Every structure is written in C-alpha cells, then in structure tokens.
Amino acid sequence: NAGVTQTPKFQVLKTGQSMTLQCAQDMNHEYMSWYRQDPGMGLRLIHYSVGAGITDQGEVPNGYNVSRSTTEDFPLRLLSAAPSQTSVYFCASSRDGSNQPQHFGDGTRLSIL
Amino acid sequence: GQSLEQPSEVTAVEGAIVQINCTYQTSGFYGLSWYQQHDGGAPTFLSYNALDGLEETGRFSSFLSRSDSYGYLLLQELQMKDSASYFCAVENRDDKIIFGKGTRLHILP
Numbered sequence: 001n002a003g004v005t006q007t008p009k010f011q012v013l014k015t016g017q018s019m020t021l022q023c024a025q026d027m028n029h030e031y032m033s034w035y036r037q038d039p040g041m042g043l044r045l046i047h048y049s050v051g052a053g054i055t056d057q058g059e060v061p062n063g064y065n066v067s068r069s070t071t072e073d074f075p076l077r078l079l080s081a082a083p084s085q086t087s088v089y090f091c092a093s094s095r096d097g098s099n100q101p102q103h104f105g106d107g108t109r110l111s112i113l
Numbered sequence: 114g115q116s117l118e119q120p121s122e123v124t125a126v127e128g129a130i131v132q133i134n135c136t137y138q139t140s141g142f143y144g145l146s147w148y149q150q151h152d153g154g155a156p157t158f159l160s161y162n163a164l165d166g167l168e169e170t171g172r173f174s175s176f177l178s179r180s181d182s183y184g185y186l187l188l189q190e191l192q193m194k195d196s197a198s199y200f201c202a203v204e205n206r207d208d209k210i211i212f213g214k215g216t217r218l219h220i221l222p
Contacts, residue, residue, distance in 0.1 A: 033210065040121075042115060042200060042214035043156065050208050058209060101146070101158035102202075102210065 003027050006091050006105035010069050013081045021076040021108050023091030031094045032074040033058070033102070034066065036087040043090065049074055083110045115139040117213035119201055124219040125191055133186045133199050141206030145177050145184045148200045150215070156198045156200060159186070188218075196220045 007022045025032065033048035035058075045058030047066040055066050063085060065077040073094075078085060089108045094100035117137045135145065144163035148156040161169055162177035162184060174187040190193055191207035198215040205211070 031208070035212070039135065040214065043202075043212040045209060045211060048209065056208070059211065092156075102148075102156075104155040104157070105157050 002105050004091055004093050004105035006089075006108050008108060009106065010109045011111070013078075013110065015081060015083060015112060017081050019078050019081060019110075021078075021089055021091075021110070023074045023076065023105060024072050025074075025093040025103070026072065027093065027095070027103065028032060029093035030071065030096045031100070031102070032068065032099075033092050034061065034064070034074070034076045035090045035092065036085075037107075039091060040086050046076065083112045086110060086112045115205065115211045117201055117203060117211065119199075119213045119216045121214070122217045122219065124221065126221050127191055127193060129191050130132075130187065130189050130219065131191060133183050133188075133201075133218070135186075135201035135213060137182050137184075137201070137203045137213075138139045139177065139182075139203045139205045139211070142179065142182075143204040143206065145175070146202045146204065146210070147173075147175050148202060148212075149187065149197050151197045159199075191220050192219055193222065 004025045028049045034046040037042040044060045049055045049068040091104040091105045119135045146161045147159040150156040160175040167176045172189045177184040200215045202212045
C-alpha cells in the first residue's frame with residue numbers, strides 16, 4: 001500500500017523557472033492538501049481540495065496553482081519560482097472532509113537559486 | 114483569522130511525563146489534532162479531539178476544552194524515541210486544517 005506519494009524528493013530550480021510537484025494517493029481519499037514547512041514556521045497550508053474538481057486557497061496561496069482533475073492526483077505548480085519558495089513541501093490526504101487523520105507524503109525538498 | 118500558540122521547546126527526562134499545551138483562535142471549530150514529526154521525516158497523526166475531555170491512546174493522551182480554546186498532549190513514560198516535534202492543528206468549518214508552529218521535545222537520559 002503506497003499511501004501518499006510525492007515526486008520528486010529533491011529539486012533545485014533557478015529563479016523564474018516553473019515546476020510541478022506531483023502528489024498521488026491510492027487510498028481513495030477525497031480530501032487533499034499542500035503544506036510548506038520552513039524552520040520555525042510550522043506547516044502552512046497552501047491549497048486544499050475536498051474532492052475532484054474542487055480546490056480552495058489556504059494560508060499562503062500566492063505563487064502556487066493547483067488542480068484536482070482526479071481523486072488520486074493533486075499537483076502543485078510553481079509558475080515562476082522565487083527564492084522565497086525554497087522550502088519543504090508536504091502533500092497530505094484524508095478519507096472524506098477534513099475531520100480525519102491526515103496522511104502525509106515524504107515531502108519534496110525544493111531549493112530556488 | 115486563525116492562530117495557534119504552543120511552546121517552541123520542552124525538555125523532559127526519560128521515563129517522566131510531559132504536557133504540551135496548545136491554545137487556539139479560529140472562526141468555526143470542528144476539532145483539534147496532534148501530529149508528531151521526527152527530524153527529516155513527515156508528520157504522523159497522533160490524536161484528534163472534537164469534544165471536551167480526554168482521549169487516551171497508549172502512552173499518549175490528548176485533552177480538549179472548547180470553552181477555553183485550549184488543548185494539550187500528554188506523553189507518559191517518555192522514551193528517547195519520543196524526541197521529535199509535536200504540532201497541534203485545528204480544523205474549521207471552511208475545511209481548512211491549520212497547524213501551529215510546533216513544539217520541539219528534548220528528552221534527557
């Protein structure tokens with residue numbers, strides 16, 4: 001059982017480049033979300049989705065886009081990377097709605113030069 | 114807006130009991146969760162409280178007081194492997210799950 005799979009695990013980008021972080025889950029979970037984690041800042045919610053075709057903004061959505069065309073996949077797009085987006089990104093999913101345990105992927109460590 | 118406050122660091126001795134507090138402000142409230150994260154790892158779910166009172170899961174217990182907007186995580190019989198960061202998170206009626214900044218737990222032998 002793979003759970004939540006994030007790819008890539010590490011990435012280095014140059015300022016201005018675009019990139020998509022992939023997230024897939026095989027648990028048929030309706031709820032998916034993206035967080036970024038910076039030292040001393042905890043986990044900050046970027047975007048979330050309560051089901052296929054539905055997305056909404058979290059605490060820090062600027063500079064990021066998401067889509068949810070299928071239940072399984074929830075990619076996060078950086079349109080024009082900036083050094084301030086250097087962070088560890090976690091994708092999470094839960095069964096239905098948000099009042100369920102969140103299952104996290106292993107994270108993507110992203111550096112923007 | 115929403116905010117959560119928890120201590121940045123706590124130190125305890127192996128075998129002892131430690132309590133990590135969390136106070137929150139949120140518009141609409143469904144429940145309070147706790148997550149553990151070891152260095153370099155992903156957060157893992159520990160517990161969830163939607164109603165007032167104490168929930169016990171093995172050595173870990175979690176408490177919620179909705180009237181006080183307060184909760185805590187209680188870790189008993191501390192082991193060295195419990196050294197990690199612990200996050201409280203609130204779930205609101207907008208389906209958002211917002212995390213605190215985390216408490217780093219140091220355990221002394």
